[in-house]
Amino acid sequence: MPIFAYEAINAQGQKETGELEAANRNQAILEIRNAGLKPTKVAQRAETAATKKSAAKEEKGPSRTKGGKIKGKANAQQLTDFTAQMAVLIDAGLPVVRSLKVLSRQQKPGAFKFILEDVSESVEQGSSLSEAFSNHGRTFDKLYVNMIKAGEAGGILDTILQRLADFMEKSQRLKKKVIGAMIYPIIVMSVAVMILTGIMIFVVPAFEQMFAEQGMELHWMTAMLVGISRxxxxxxxxxxxxxVIAGAAGLMAWGRTPGGERVIDKLKLKLPIFGPIIKKAVTARFTRTLGTLVMAGVPILESLNICKNAMGNVILGEAIDKVANSIKEGETIAGPLSETGLFDDLVVNMVDVGEETGELDKMLMKVADTYDVYVDIAVESLVSILEPVLIVFMGGAIGFIVIALFLPLVGLIDGISQA
Known part of the structure; x- marks a missing residue:
């Protein structure tokens, strides 16, 4: 289908530009007017080889599983951008179907574009937005679907979408900070390993051959280095x-089993230095997720069940399950949280105050913000310590190699001097 570029004036008298697909120019003008815009210029875009290839791909349609579901999913950034843009369109008064169509046209050809088109079609056929999203569970998880369902029920879909977008943006920001902070130490360690391996494989054997030809007696440091190289x-x-590789692969496979995952998650929480950081990061995810769901009006038991599956740690997930069971028996949230022994006093006290004042959602979000800051600072501090440690390690290893290789040469020079 041809693509038309247009310029138009909106209801506020502001100029807008964009592109849309239409059978012909008249249909394009009609669609622009239906969107509440006054077109001033509409022209068909020249079709390049790339657009022809893209069109051919779209005509072919998405890859599907045996069950008929679209293969692939949106990445986190795509979903965050879509949610924020959807919130703006709904807030501006555009119907859900039109908003979905506008956003699907903006997507590059791929799984997410097809998913949005499928969602739009489902809503047109009478499904609710949450039902349409639930058909694509790999892209829209339970948290997302339940939040949308709550927004539809309360008539505050635009507000819920904005809260979801804020939630995802904060999660993405923290994740990027942690990954970004760890890149430099990983690069330094990788370079150090490659340099040391190269020295042991190529440099040390050359020196060993020279020492053997000269009949030199090796110092214990040199003998140790030569032995490691051999x-x-x-x-x-x-x-x-x-x-080592087979063991690592086996450990990873075992870690995917329920028993292995439980043991590894338990060890993560008990690791020195890293354990408290992991625990607080998971706690921040839990409190932010629960706070977002409670704020949207999702029932507390359903919210806890969603949080349990979104924790990213089996041990803490089991603790949340125990809290949910206690609530079913009539208890508050704060008491069972404290009994698990996995949540800090700050979390328990803030939840307790939130329950007493009726502002549980606000208290949970404050805890999440506090812990996000703690994790951010802790990761930066850890990286600032790791960097000099890695440099000292690399310098020490290379220094040992240099001294070990030159000790026999020093002995040879002394012998020549005495002669």
Whole structure:
């Protein structure tokens, strides 16, 4: 279908530009007017090889599973951008179907574009927006679907979409900060390992051959270095690397089993230095998710069930399950949270105050903000400590190699001087 570029004037008298697909120019003008705009210029965009390829891909349609569901899903950034834009369109008074069509046209060809088109079609056929989203569980999780359902029930869909967008933006921001902070230490460690491996494989054997030709007696440091180098380049070194790789692969496979995942998640929380950071990061995710759901009017038991599956840690997920069971028996949230022993006093006290004052959602969001700041500072502090430690380690290792290689040469020079 041809693509038309247009310029138009909106109800406020402001100029707007954009693109849309239409069978012909007259249909394009009609669609622009239906959107509440006054077109001033409409022209068909020249079709390039890239757009022809894109159109062919769209005509072919999305890849689907045996069950008929669209393969693939949106990435976190795509979903965040879509949610924020959808909130703006709904707030501006555009109907849900038209908003979905506008946003689907903006997407590049791919799984998410097809998903939005499918959602739009489902809503046109009479499904609610939450029902249409629930058909694509890989992209729209339970948290997302339940929030939309609450927004539809309360007539505050635009507000809920904005809260969802804020929630996802904050989660994305924290994740990017943590990943960004760890990139430099990982690069330094990787470079150090490659340099040391290269020295042990190529440089040390050359020195060993020279020492043997000169008949030199090796210092214990040099002998140790030569022994390590021989081990690395020998068949036993290859076997050792193979065993390490196989062991790591086996551990990862075991970690995906329910029992293995539980053990690993428990160890994560008990790790020195890293454990408290992981615990607070997961707690921040829990309180922000629960606060967002409660703010949207989702029932507390349903909210806790969603949080349990979104925790990212089996041990803390089980603790949330126990809290939900206690609430079913008539208890408050704060008491069972305290009994788990996994949540700090700050969390318990803030939840307790929130329940007493009827502002649980606000208190939960304050806890989440506090813990996000703590995690951010803790990660930055950890990285600032790791950087000099890695540099000292690398310098020490290279220094040891240099000294070990030159000790025999010093002995040789002394012997020549005495002669």
């Amino acid at each position: 081990g690395i380049v020998s068949i036993w070194g290859i076997i050792f690397v193979g065993v």
